[in-house]
Amino acid sequence: MNADTQASRLSPDSQYVELAVEVFAMLADATRVRLILALREGELSVNALAGIAGKSAPAVSQHLAKMRLARMVSTRQEGTKVFYRLEDGHAWQLVADAIHQAEHALGNAPRHGMASHARPELGK
Numbered sequence: 001m002n003a004d005t006q007a008s009r010l011s012p013d014s015q016y017v018e019l020a021v022e023v024f025a026m027l028a029d030a031t032r033v034r035l036i037l038a039l040r041e042g043e044l045s046v047n048a049l050a051g052i053a054g055k056s057a058p059a060v061s062q063h064l065a066k067m068r069l070a071r072m073v074s075t076r077q078e079g080t081k082v083f084y085r086l087e088d089g090h091a092w093q094l095v096a097d098a099i100h101q102a103e104h105a106l107g108n109a110p111r112h113g114m115a116s117h118a119r120p121e122l123g124k
Helices: 003-009 017-027 030-039 046-053 057-069 090-105
Strands: 073-078 081-086
Touching: 017 030, 017 090, 030 046, 030 057, 030 081, 030 090, 046 057, 046 081, 057 073
Parallel strands: none
Antiparallel strands: 073 081
16 A cells, blocks of 8 residues: 555545544443453453453343444354454454553553654655
8 A cells, every 4th residue: 555545544534534433433332342352362252251341141242243233343153152253453453542542641651752653644
């Protein structure tokens, strides 16, 4: 991908802005963030995820169904059990970045400037 294409994807008038907002809306739920954190190491069943998230299996199933429609998770069936896994690393990276941002906001992480987060379109 050339720099011009990447710069246009990351511009304020990008065609992807509204879709990005939908991704953030999908992640604007503590249970879903916990599910993504739990799935970072690999696939888990609904019951295992429910235990980790501290929610009922039906509630977790509803969250996972929405995340599946958003293509954040995928499934594998083994007999009567369904196992979930992250579709790719993008949702995990967004959650990790949000956790790091929260650490910074609370003053629990070292301060650093924008130079360490160079903007790709500037070639830094």
